[in-house]
Every structure is written in C-alpha cells, then in structure tokens.
Amino acid sequence: MGTSYRFSGLKNRGFLISSAFSWDCMIGAVDIVDRDYPLISWVAPFYNKAPDCLWNWIREELNKLDSEPLKTIEKLEGMDSALGLKTLDAGLEDYYRLSPDQLDERITAAKTRLADRMLLLGHNYQRDEVYKFADYTGDSLRLSQYAAQRRDKEYIVFCGVKFMAETADILTQPEQKVILPDLAAGCSMADMADIDAVETAWQEITDVIPESTTTPITYINSAADLKAFCGERGGLVCTSTNAEKIIRWAFERREKILFFPDQHLGRNTCKRMGIPLNEMVLWDPAKPNGGNSSEAIRKAKVFLWQGFCSVHQMFQPQHVELFRKQYPGIKVIVHPECSMEVADRSDLIGSTEYIIRTVTAAPAGSRWAIGTELNLVNRLKRDNPDKEVYFLSPMVCMCSTMFRIDAPHLLWSLERLESGSIVNQIVVPEADRYWAKVALERMLQLA
Numbered sequence: 412m413g414t415s416y417r418f419s420g421l422k423n424r425g426f427l428i429s430s431a432f433s434w435d436c437m438i439g440a441v442d443i444v445d446r447d448y449p450l451i452s453w454v455a456p457f458y459n460k461a462p463d464c465l466w467n468w469i470r471e472e473l474n475k476l477d478s479e480p481l482k483t484i485e486k487l488e489g490m491d492s493a494l495g496l497k498t499l500d501a502g503l504e505d506y507y508r509l510s511p512d513q514l515d516e517r518i519t520a521a522k523t524r525l526a527d528r529m530l531l532l533g534h535n536y537q538r539d540e541v542y543k544f545a546d547y548t549g550d551s552l553r554l555s556q557y558a559a560q561r562r563d564k565e566y567i568v569f570c571g572v573k574f575m576a577e578t579a580d581i582l583t584q585p586e587q588k589v590i591l592p593d594l595a596a597g598c599s600m601a602d603m604a605d606i607d608a609v610e611t612a613w614q615e616i617t618d619v620i621p622e623s624t625t626t627p628i629t630y631i632n633s634a635a636d637l638k639a640f641c642g643e644r645g646g647l648v649c650t651s652t653n654a655e656k657i658i659r660w661a662f663e664r665r666e667k668i669l670f671f672p673d674q675h676l677g678r679n680t681c682k683r684m685g686i687p688l689n690e691m692v693l694w695d696p697a698k699p700n701g702g703n704s705s706e707a708i709r710k711a712k713v714f715l716w717q718g719f720c721s722v723h724q725m726f727q728p729q730h731v732e733l734f735r736k737q738y739p740g741i742k743v744i745v746h747p748e749c750s751m752e753v754a755d756r757s758d759l760i761g762s763t764e765y766i767i768r769t770v771t772a773a774p775a776g777s778r779w780a781i782g783t784e785l786n787l788v789n790r791l792k793r794d795n796p797d798k799e800v801y802f803l804s805p806m807v808c809m810c811s812t813m814f815r816i817d818a819p820h821l822l823w824s825l826e827r828l829e830s831g832s833i834v835n836q837i838v839v840p841e842a843d844r845y846w847a848k849v850a851l852e853r854m855l856q857l858a
C-alpha cells in the first residue's frame with residue numbers, strides 16, 4: 412500500500428519498485444523503474460498469497476530481464492524522492508483495518524453529509540470500490556469539463572491521477588479546492604516529459620527552424636508546467652478524444668507540431684489524418700537534437716516525444732491476431748495509447764469513453780476484444796452480459812497508479828474534509844496557472 416522497495420544486484424543497477432498491494436483483494440500492481448527501462452509496470456495475479464510469493468515472483472521476472480541474478484530487496488522507509496511515493500499517511504492505518512462493508516457505509520455517510528459542498532469525480536480506470544461512489548465518471552476530457560462547470564461545489568475530490576487533479580485545479584475557481592485521495596497516484600507517461608527536457612528540445616528545434624513554424628501540443632497526461640509551456644507558445648492541450656481536432660487546428664496555423672509525451676497517440680492520430688510516417692520523427696530527449704539531424708528536423712512535420720504508457724505497451728499485435736483466429740467475427744477496439752502495430756490491426760480506436768459507448772451500444776451476441784486498462788474492461792464485461800467481452804492481453808495490464816486510490820484513502824480524505832482538515836490538496840503553482848489555463852481553454856473551445 413504505497414510502500415517502495417529498492418532492488419539491487421542486477422548488473423549493479425538499482426531498481427525501484429513501488430507497490431500498490433491490497434492483500435485483501437486479488438491483485439497487486441508493481442511498477443519497476445530503472446535507468447534503462449523508464450518504467451516497467453507489471454501486475455501479477457497473487458490471489459491472496461503471502462508477500463513471500465510476491466517477492467519470488469518479482470525476483471523471477473527481474474531475472475528474466477538480466478543475466479545476473481537479483482541480490483537484495485530493500486524496503487525504503489518514508490518519502491522516496493525518485494517516485495514521489497511515501498509510506499502510509501498518518502491515521503490511514505486505521506482505515507485499512509475496516510471491512511469492505513464498513514468502508515462502504517462510512518463513505519456513503521460522509522458523502523451524504525458533504526453532498527452540498529463536494530463533487531466526487533471518478534476516471535473510467537478506477538477500481539469499482541471507489542468508482543461506484545463517483546457523482547460523475549468519464550474520460551479525461553469529460554472530467555475536465557465537469558470540473559470547469561461545477562462552480563457550486565467547494566471541494567472536488569478527484570479519483571484519478573495527479574495530472575487530472577491538476578487540470579481540475581486550473582479550471583476551477585480560486586475558492587474551490589481539489590483533493591487527490593492519494594498523492595502517489597501519478598502517471599508514468601506524464602513523468603516521461605519534464606519542463607527542462609521540453610525546453611531543451613524546443614531550443615534545439617528552434618535553433619534549426621524558426622519558432623513560428625511549430626505548435627507545441629501536450630497530451631493532457633502531463634504536468635501543469637508543460638501545459639503552461641504550450642499555452643505561452645501558441646500551443647494547447649489535447650486528450651485522446653479530441654487529438655485529431657487539436658492537431659488539425661494546429662496545422663491550420665503552423666506547418667509543424669511538437670507532440671508530447673505520448674508518441675503513440677501522436678503517431679496513431681497523425682497517421683489516420685494521412686500524414687506519412689516519414690514526415691514524423693521520434694524525439695529522444697536523452698540524445699542531442701532528439702537523435703535527429705538538422706536535415707531531418709527541417710523536413711519533419713511532426714516531432715513525437717519518446718514517451719509511452721506502461722499499461723498500453725503491454726498489448727501486442729500477436730494478441731490481436733490470436734483473438735481473430737480464436738474468435739471469428741470478433742471486433743477489436745483499443746485505446747490510442749497502444750502502439751501503431753496494435754492500432755493498425757484493430758477495428759476501432761478511441762478514448763475510454765468511446766470504448767465504453769461503443770461496446771455498450773453494440774448488438775447482443777457481439778464479440779469484443781478490448782485493449783485498455785483492466786478495471787474498465789472487467790466493468791464492461793460485467794455490465795454487458797449479453798455480449799462476449801475479452802481483455803486483449805494475456806497479461807494483467809492495470810494502471811498501478813490509478814489503483815492507489817482505494818476505499819480507505821477515499822474515506823480518509825472525506826472524513827478529514829468533514830473535520831475541517833483538507834488532506835492531499837492539489838494546488839498548481841501560480842506561475843504555471845495562467846498559461847496552463849490558456850492551453851486548456853483553447854482545447855475546451857475546440858472540444
């Protein structure tokens with residue numbers, strides 16, 4: 412439950428593993444971070460086994476990555492600066508002693524008492540134990556629209572990840588307060604682009620071509636300072652729902668775009684808009700000029716940041732082929748954060764909201780293989796018993812950061828709110844707020 416571990420001994424590299432285990436539930440989620448693999452996210456089905464079995468499993472998985480065996484596993488106490496994780500907040504232990512029924516009862520009661528002052532938003536990937544309490548559920552676009560509209564609520568409790576809560580804070584009024592029940596709920600993809608690296612890339616690009624030729628576009632899965640960076644330079648934000656509209660808008664004004672942090676959303680969208688692959692270059696922030704020659708920078712229409720989602724990268728083209736072979740007539744629907752090789756083999760591609768809408772509206776008896784986060788797919792399976800719904804990967808792909816928002820954290824933050832102490836408030840620094848809002852509002856006007 413939010414504890415970090417350091418693993419060492421693999422070719423002298425240090426590994427950081429952050430865990431989102433809930434021993435009472437069926438699944439543990441593990442993020443493994445190291446220098447060479449920016450983030451590997453695994454979710455293992457532990458089925459209520461003891462922690463020893465977990466460590467043995469992790470040891471086996473890590474040893475597959477490396478020829479030298481894993482030597483030590485060290486528990487890190489307190490704050491872990493690399494991941495921004497920390498051990499349980501004070502007072503939370505008591506909430507983990509409550510049964511699921513007790514948690515449900517107390518969340519319902521706290522919600523009722525806070526009803527006039529509080530809005531609870533839940534992203535489509537949230538686990539059911541918190542999703543069922545949301546006043547509104549949806550994708551990143553829909554939730555940012557709700558946050559912007561509901562000026563009547565003093566508190567917005569955001570069951571999602573940090574970039575979503577930051578977006579809500581930017582779009583709400585100064586007197587409204589946004590709360591993220593667990594501050595460790597980040598997004599590994601958002602962490603793949605930071606302001607220093609993006610400023611360096613911008614400098615390198617504009618050393619070769621004039622600044623006025625390129626629009627910076629950030630996927631909403633990014634920190635507030637990156638949204639501000641885009642706003643200040645005539646750029647904007649996009650979500651998986653409106654990426655095409657946003658990119659079209661940008662090309663009506665300037666000839667090139669710098670798209671970050673998700674290469675896959677950028678590539679999949681631009682390809683569908685008819686932009687040839689040879690006009691898109693990958694930007695590796697670890698290399699000078701992103702690994703591109705000046706000639707390549709001059710010729711490119713699209714610069715794609717080398718970021719990706721650790722959950723969606725688990726879906727592979729062979730999974731699509733396997734389903735097509737095993738289940739004739741099956742429709743494959745995936746999120747645009749999947750690789751181009753997966754997207755190209757799929758029938759449909761779209762945001763979490765689009766996936767839910769499409770499968771829900773499909774005729775009874777239809778068959779679906781879905782390439783997005785597991786909580787969403789399991790919910791769709793349960794809510795559509797008249798259809799065959801399958802998860803596209805044989806691995807359990809779950810967003811381990813979304814998973815950190817659980818019933819104990821939700822109840823803890825609600826009861827603290829009631830007692831007048833606001834925990835885990837998300838406040839975007841004043842310096843970023845103005846231009847980040849410009850970038851978001853440009854998007855919302857087009858969305």
Ligand code: 13P
Pocket residue numbers: 535549550551552632650651652720746748761762763764
């Ligand atoms: P949606 O905007 O489609 O909900 O996606 C958000 C996200 O983080 C998907 O990984």
Ligand code: SF4
Pocket residue numbers: 572597598599600601632720721722723748784810811812813
């Ligand atoms: Fe970030 Fe991927 Fe989780 Fe979405 S699914 S919040 S992109 S890590």
